[in-house]
Amino acid sequence: MYSFPDRGGRELTLRPEGTAPVCRAYVEHGMFKLTKPVKLWYYAPMFRYERPQAGRYREHYQFGAEALGSDDPLVDAEVIAMLGQIYDELEIGDLTLAVNSMGDAECRPAYTELLRDFLAVHADELCGECRERTVLNPLRTFDCKVESCRAVLAGAPHLVDHLCDPCRRHFDTVLELLRKVGLDPVLDFRLVRGLDYYTRTTFEYQSNSLGFAQSTIGGGGRYDGLVELIGGPPTPGFGFGSGLERVTLVSGLEEQEDEGPLAYVVTFTEEARADAFALTQHLRRELLIDAECDLVARSAKAQLKQAGRSGAELAVLVGLDDVAAGEVRVRDLDNGDEEDVAVDELGDWFDDWLDDDGLDGHGHHHGNGNGNPLGGNGGGEAS
Numbered sequence: 001m002y003s004f005p006d007r008g009g010r011e012l013t014l015r016p017e018g019t020a021p022v023c024r025a026y027v028e029h030g031m032f033k034l035t036k037p038v039k040l041w042y043y044a045p046m047f048r049y050e051r052p053q054a055g056r057y058r059e060h061y062q063f064g065a066e067a068l069g070s071d072d073p074l075v076d077a078e079v080i081a082m083l084g085q086i087y088d089e090l091e092i093g094d095l096t097l098a099v100n101s102m103g104d105a106e107c108r109p110a111y112t113e114l115l116r117d118f119l120a121v122h123a124d125e126l127c128g129e130c131r132e133r134t135v136l137n138p139l140r141t142f143d144c145k146v147e148s149c150r151a152v153l154a155g156a157p158h159l160v161d162h163l164c165d166p167c168r169r170h171f172d173t174v175l176e177l178l179r180k181v182g183l184d185p186v187l188d189f190r191l192v193r194g195l196d197y198y199t200r201t202t203f204e205y206q207s208n209s210l211g212f213a214q215s216t217i218g219g220g221g222r223y224d225g226l227v228e229l230i231g232g233p234p235t236p237g238f239g240f241g242s243g244l245e246r247v248t249l250v251s252g253l254e255e256q257e258d259e260g261p262l263a264y265v266v267t268f269t270e271e272a273r274a275d276a277f278a279l280t281q282h283l284r285r286e287l288l289i290d291a292e293c294d295l296v297a298r299s300a301k302a303q304l305k306q307a308g309r310s311g312a313e314l315a316v317l318v319g320l321d322d323v324a325a326g327e328v329r330v331r332d333l334d335n336g337d338e339e340d341v342a343v344d345e346l347g348d349w350f351d352d353w354l355d356d357d358g359l360d361g362h363g364h365h366h367g368n369g370n371g372n373p374l375g376g377n378g379g380g381e382a383s
């Protein structure tokens, strides 16, 4: 964790993950009174103090969701399937869905003893850390990356084979539901979490692309003991967290190019600068048109050049002598077509233009505001 003393000597730790804070909020704000399950989500920066590597940073963003108040296996399956759907929509291919069950307070203690005995027999094949874990938290030995430890643990008794009947039924139902919606869960006995509040289902989506060996891009599980641990009423919970940086690395989506504004407002006289500014604000705020104007006092000619360079499709010319009062001249920067349009009618004009142009995929939309930003300030008309 990212821990340090602040200037007042207080020991601080930056938030390492999202589930515990969500559970704390659930308790603090009395959400246990709401209809269950309570479904919550977050997208927030998280911190960890470790050597940064590809897709892993000390500050990173995580999105996650938690469903609180039901231990029904449908909740497990729904959350797992939802994360799979999110990854599908982000065009992440070559994913493995790994799952495991942690059991519960009924069956895990006996299994933990069994594992401890097994590890004690193999102590000289384990790394120093795992020998310590054997005593303190034997389940954590499954996390070890040391080859000899991994070899030992492959032959260890696995929790999923030692579940009590209710845990077994719960896990089987989760697996069945996942298969029913076309997912292909693969049992991974290494998917264990060392803390007591984790129960039953754990899962991870692992990506095999981009040269990461089975890198996890998101995962989570059931934590039926956590809310109570934090001081709330006994409340089962299930959720996931997913690191955005890793997801971005494996996503098949193209990076979106900056398309530039739709309209560039060009000023032809010094006096019309304020009008051009007001018109740009009007386009943005009332018509929701992506618009820019000159901010460095360029000549009209240089502004037109800048309009083209910015990627704008239209130039709105303000302050021309031969344009009637209350109107502006709109130039299509693709073909040079020009049309004089009353400022009052710009909203409809942009509507028609976007329809005809068929470029609405561009993402420009505008509202119904039709006020005249050039009116009411005396001498504001283009003349």
Ligand SMILES: [Zn+2]
Pocket (backbone or CB within 6 Å): 126, 127, 128, 129, 130, 144, 145, 146, 149
């Ligand atoms: Zn080890």
Ligand SMILES: [Zn+2]
Pocket (backbone or CB within 6 Å): 103, 104, 105, 106, 107, 108, 163, 164, 165, 166, 167, 168
């Ligand atoms: Zn059990």
